[in-house]
Amino acid sequence: TLPEGLDALPAAAWNARVLLVEASFLDSRKPLEKVRRGKHLVLDDIVERLERFTGEHILLFHFSQIYKQEEIIPLVQSRLPEGWSKRVHCFL
Numbered sequence: 001t002l003p004e005g006l007d008a009l010p011a012a013a014w015n016a017r018v019l020l021v022e023a024s025f026l027d028s029r030k031p032l033e034k035v036r037r038g039k040h041l042v043l044d045d046i047v048e049r050l051e052r053f054t055g056e057h058i059l060l061f062h063f064s065q066i067y068k069q070e071e072i073i074p075l076v077q078s079r080l081p082e083g084w085s086k087r088v089h090c091f092l
Contacts, residue, residue, distance in 0.1 A: 006041070006046070015054050020058075024041060025042045026076060027075060029066055030064070044079070050080075050081065059090075061090075073092075
């Protein structure tokens with residue numbers, strides 16, 4: 001998934017009760033150029049589009065193996081705008 005894939009989602013997806021989104025990279029450990037060549041999203045791509053989402057929950061999945069399981073949730077939570085921590089979840 002690339003950011004353009006998120007931008008192309010129909011309104012029904014943004015209004016879904018639960019939206020599942022790939023979140024391969026959560027920080028800058030892998031250069032953005034390499035992330036894009038691999039056709040992946042970074043968490044910032046999702047955060048920049050959160051206001052489009054009117055549903056109840058976003059479920060993030062498909063995290064890169066460069067992250068230890070125990071660091072994923074704290075990384076995600078630390079990057080979310082205020083008020084989103086109860087709506088964004090990680091499928092580990």
